Amino acid sequence: MRIVAGSRKGHRISAPRGVVTRPTGDRVREAAFALVGPVEDAQVLDLFAGSGAMGIEALSRGAARCVFVENDRAACAVVTRNLEKLGLTSAVVLCREVAHVLREERGRGHRYRLVLADPPYEEWDGHSGTLAELLPDLLEPGGVAVVESAARVEPDLPLDLVTTRRYGSARITLYRRP
Numbered sequence: 001m002r003i004v005a006g007s008r009k010g011h012r013i014s015a016p017r018g019v020v021t022r023p024t025g026d027r028v029r030e031a032a033f034a035l036v037g038p039v040e041d042a043q044v045l046d047l048f049a050g051s052g053a054m055g056i057e058a059l060s061r062g063a064a065r066c067v068f069v070e071n072d073r074a075a076c077a078v079v080t081r082n083l084e085k086l087g088l089t090s091a092v093v094l095c096r097e098v099a100h101v102l103r104e105e106r107g108r109g110h111r112y113r114l115v116l117a118d119p120p121y122e123e124w125d126g127h128s129g130t131l132a133e134l135l136p137d138l139l140e141p142g143g144v145a146v147v148e149s150a151a152r153v154e155p156d157l158p159l160d161l162v163t164t165r166r167y168g169s170a171r172i173t174l175y176r177r178p
Contacts (some may be wrong), residue, residue, distance in 0.1 A: 004030045004084075004122050006060030013082040015051040016075040024050075025149060029057050030166045031056050035115035035163060035174050039063045042113040045105070045138065048127075052079035052117040054146075059088045063071060063114070068093045069101045098127070102134040111140040121150040132157050147173045169172055 003011045004026055018160060023146035024032075032054070033039070040062035046055030049068040059066050067078050083091050094101055098119075115138060119127040134143055136159055144162070147155045151166045159175035 002026060003057060003060045005033065006057070008056070008060035008086050008088070010161050011086055013051060013053060013056060014078050015053075015120040016078045024053050024170070028148070028172065029053060031165065031167055032148070032172045033061065034089070034175050035172065036144055036146060036166070037094040038123070039114055041166075043111070043140075044114045044116065045055075045112045046067070047102075047115065047131075048058065048119045049093075050075055050095075050118065052082050054090070054118065054148075055079075056082060056088065058087075058114060058116070059091060061121055063090075063093075063096065066089045066096060067091070067101075067105075067112075070095060071097050090109070099130045099134070102138065103128065106134055106137045110138065112138055113140055113143045115139060115143070115145045116148075117145065118148040119133065121153070122157070124149050124153050128155065128157075135159070136177060141177055143177045145177075147175070149173065153154060 042063045043060045044063045044066040046068045049070040055066040149171045151171045162174040164173040
């Protein structure tokens with residue numbers, strides 16, 4: 001995988017081995033960020049981070065900081081190595097369950113301009129309720145949430161739907177907090 005745009009454009013990053021994670025492909029990342037628009041100085045939250053490709057793409061494009069959340073230890077190690085390799089220091093990797101981190105972040109009053117959520121496709125139903133409950137409170141007004149899901153799934157969150165697009169086996173759905 002490679003970074004599509006920004007200060008680290010063209011640099012390659014690693015993905016965790018095996019089938020536990022499914023890294024977002026270059027084409028889908030490029031399409032997602034074209035829909036999101038500029039992310040300069042944004043605070044970003046990358047949920048179900050996997051390789052960290054989406055959050056690293058945001059940092060490369062000028063985001064101020066990214067919090068990566070992933071519960072798989074091997075994937076967390078890959079995210080950390082990718083950040084070190086690219087010299088991206090404005091990031092935190094939390095190797096914990098997404099629901100726990102969302103509750104803590106909400107309790108601390110943290111807000112993000114961009115939230116990236118890419119749960120395992122086959123586990124969407126198990127995470128959708130938690131995301132619907134907690135995600136809106138973590139977005140700053142006007143903030144955007146990008147949800148990647150299987151193409152057949154149409155996520156439903158209590159935010160303003162901006163657009164939903166299919167890219168092969170993936171669907172990218174953008175929401176905005178009013």
